[in-house]
Amino acid sequence: MSTQSAPPSEFVKALEDRLLEAAGDLSLLKEQLTQSQRLATIGTIAAVIAHEFNNILTPIISYSQYALQSAESEKPDAELIKKALSKSFAGATKAGRICTSMLGLARGESQTSTCLVQTIVDETLLVMARDPQKDGIALRVQVPPDLRVDADPVQLEQVLLNLLINARQAMTGKSGGSLTIKATAEDTEARICVSDTGSGIAEKNLPRIFDPFFTTKGTARRGEPRGTGLGLAICREIIEHHGGRIEVQSEVGRGTTFTVVLPRV
Template structure:
């Protein structure tokens, strides 16, 4: 006869007359102690790696969008270099001091324009962490337009800019310029061929600076609007030399950059009203503080 202590070690295997012994369960191992400092270091390393990969993805996306502008930029570079070559040849062949001086002046002027164009392109293609500062919204808009390297009037696009000089925002100016560059490329693409009107306007609204870019080009299909900021989403087929793929990357990049600067971006589109991208950007901290004081 077994004691109560031993009874739990026996179970019936086929009936009341057959029993087998089950070995007692081993004691579970003691929980391993977690070093909070080591865990924090590990998490910090993972976060640093994530930030680095995110910066690489942003730069790849921006370079892809610059690819869509390559033909346009090459055309403008050719336009600037052609008179330089002509005047340089004329200056070498002529002994007229006035003509040689004009040739040199034209060369300096056009080369400086090329240098400025290259500097803007290098600036907006660089990978960088978000570094917000107080900057004039109109200035950033102006720099983004210049970054196109092309007068939109050549494409029969009427550009209207209505941004008060007094409106300032607290953002990374280069990242905002990257966003506007992409949106301007998309607007130009939607209005060519055929031309149209591009209106850029801004105001202060509900504690934010609101910037709107409206173009009269081809509208975005309604079924694509909810997904237009998804990576690789596009309104065009991918058959046009990869441009549609780049465009899909560009809008995802726009949302990523705007949100990393504490803002938001949305879009509306219809055949009657055109396509409008609305950016809501943070105001400078001192302006936000003064608005709160006035409300009190």
């Protein structure tokens, strides 16, 4: 019968030292992880604000260009200049509000109030870069005039603007199409649908479209939209923060409908 002798004390000592060292490394790594998670959050907020600013800056730039061109022409059109300037002013004011609102969202805060869906839709259409009709897109809006939701109006407009931009981009290259915004009141829910007759979404992509940075618009061809893949991720974040959900139905070649479902007031 053999007896097991205790390990030599220097061996135990070396093991303890290694253990201590490893524990030190671990806490350093944990600290680094927290730091990089913080940086990732800042990175995401920056990307989100840049993305939303881009949506708003595009029309501001084109309106200011109209105003400048007219002011520098032989016959400046005071009415046109005034209209273009007031549109740019409204856009720039909105950009400021978006900044505040996105920083709030990052802290988990929203400025909710009871809003008329009709007003949200009208405000969003006002800041769209181009009138859809100018691109041969028939726009239909059907919203019950008394439909109300509890929401942060700035954030809800951002959701609609992203959905409208996607819808319009899905129809570029097609000769025209139709874009429908339809809201309905169910028992406890308000449903806002944005439908287009664009390219549709391939079934294999459907589970990924809400992922941050998922985009199929990586094209470098001129005249075709490029994407960062943040639009729908922002929409989902905002809607879920409002206690709602966003759904999609799509058929390749026929079109797509996004439905935003929010609790009704």
